[in-house]
Amino acid sequence: MLELENISFGAENDGKPVEIVRDISLTIPDNKFVVITGPNGGGKSTLAKLIAGIEKNTAGRIIFNGEDITDKNITERARLGIGFAFQQPVRFKGLTVLDLLRIAAGKPIKIAAACEYLSEVGLCAKDYINREVNASLSGGELKRIEIATVLARDIKLALFDEPEAGIDLWSFSNLVRIFENMRKAENGRTIVVISHQERILNIADEIIVLADGQIVKQGTKDEILPGIIGTKYATDVCRKIAETEGGNHA
Amino acid sequence: MLKMDPIQLNLLKEVAELHDVPEGAYNFRANGQSVGRSSTANIEITTKTEGSGIDIRIKDNTKNESVHIPVVLSESGLKETVYNDFYVGENCDVLIVAGCGIDNCGQQDSEHDGIHRFYVGKNSRVRYVEKHYGSGDGSGKRILDPQTEVYMDEGSTMEMEMVQIKGVDSTHRTTIGELKANAKLVVHERLMTHGEQSAYSVYKIDLNGEGSSADVVSRSVARDSSYQKLDMCIVGSAPCSGHTECDSIIMDNGRILAVPSLEVNNVDAQLVHEAAIGKIAGEQLVKLMTLGLTEAEAEEQIINGFLK
DSSP: OEEEEEEEEEEEETTEEEEEEEEEEEEEOTTOEEEEEOOTTSSHHHHHHHHHTSSOOSEEEEEETTEEOTTOOHHHHHHHTEEEEOSSOOOOSSOBHHHHHHHHHTSOOOHHHHHHHHHHTTOOHHHHTTOBSSTTSOHHHHHHHHHHHHHTSOOSEEEEESTTTTOTTSOHHHHHHHHHHHHHSTTOOEEEEEOOOHHHHTTOSEEEEEETTEEEEEEEHHHHGGGTTTSSOHHHHHHHHHHHHTTOOO | OOOOOHHHHHHHHHHHOOSSOOSSEEEEEETTEEEEEEOOSSEEEEEOSSSSEEEEEEOTTOEEEEEEOOEEEOSTTOEEEEEEEEEEOTTOEEEEEEEEEEEOOSSSOEEEEEEEEEEEOTTOEEEEEEEEEEEOOOSSOEEEOOEEEEEEOTTOEEEEEEEEEEOOSEEEEEEEEEEOTTOEEEEEEEEEEOTTOEEEEEEEEEEOSTTOEEEEEEEEEEOTTOEEEEEEEEEEOSSEEEEEEEEEEEOTTOEEEEEEEEEEOSTTEEEEEEEEEEOOOHHHHHHHHHTTOOHHHHHHHHHHHHTO
């Protein structure tokens, strides 16, 4: 279980202090599929990074499975079972896809096992396993490899920052299937996805709408989704929510 | 079985990945003496009649054979300059593995300067692997100043892998190449310096023949307070193509001067150079840390991959 208690994150913009995440409190129970959505600049990615330790919250506490991890660094949180898939994955000159999957698994894994993770994200394993994770890979390929590195880890909480971005040629049903498989796995994992995509929102147990650094809506899919269905982009709806409700809901 | 002590055997493993005598032709040199040699029907190794070193003569049409000529130094204060000349016949396809390991536990500097000259015959293909390695905790320096000269006849190909990853205090590496028509030279250099080490690597490749080409790529890492100068020049004097690239990671208080350069003497020569020096990207470290590595482990993985 993940508990956020009065989390805030402030930064400076042109010398002026800006609150990007404002006093968010939230509980995410085990084995849930939670989608965080909302307008761009609303604090979604920052919130996910605060959970993974990539950014440090300026106020509040983060409790993971009963343990206060507020002061733990990225590595310590990763070893406690928190995984993170970046919105814009980084490239590495020299490191191969297999190297990265082996690092992710944290143990020597056989090529066959590594290939399974690649097949899972729709990449032909034999074409990619020895490729360098460098500029020769397209953004979409990189994104799928990023997701595979999270699949290769033995984790309890998986955070995905806009996993659909950049994989437009790959059908969303595959992405949705990956999330469903992750939930079905024996040691079911909690999955937190930042997404604007209706099809991903549609498989959520719970949807959180974040705007202006605060939670403006939170509830089950059935409670939140009706306001989103029928529009082209979930973001439009989120923006409307933010505009009409002004971020006054805590 | 080789007559070598454990330190020498370890050096041998590092520079040539050998535990014992290899198949094919070889010459092992330890502390200034030849400690093992074998010629084959197609590859003859002889001691030079004048000066120190060996001649390696490879007959025409020799295919899928190898020559190993590793050198190890474990005696502090030993300084030597050795001339090794390779005469590769026509239509050959051979692997040549050189390399030098120095272990210096003493106060005096140890130095090995290997001067390797390659005369590659028409349409021959040579793969050359050279690794340099230093160990030992004495105050005496481990110095390697290799010079490599490559003279390539028409249609020949040479791939060179030059690696110096650890333990060499000072190195001045000079590599020159002269290519005739349709000859092709590919160089991959891997260099890492640490502590107070310094490394100078100079390349001058002359593309003299029509259709000749060169691709000289250096990847290097400068850690601690070490210094590197990478000076890579391709000269195009015929319709030819060339590419040189210096790609470096800098850490701690390391310093690197990269000087890729081109000289064009023919209007149809197509030459390109590029250079990049930068620290390890923060996002790379963060990504590997989210996979459970510490910052130091992440750095090592990134460097190992970069120099692979």
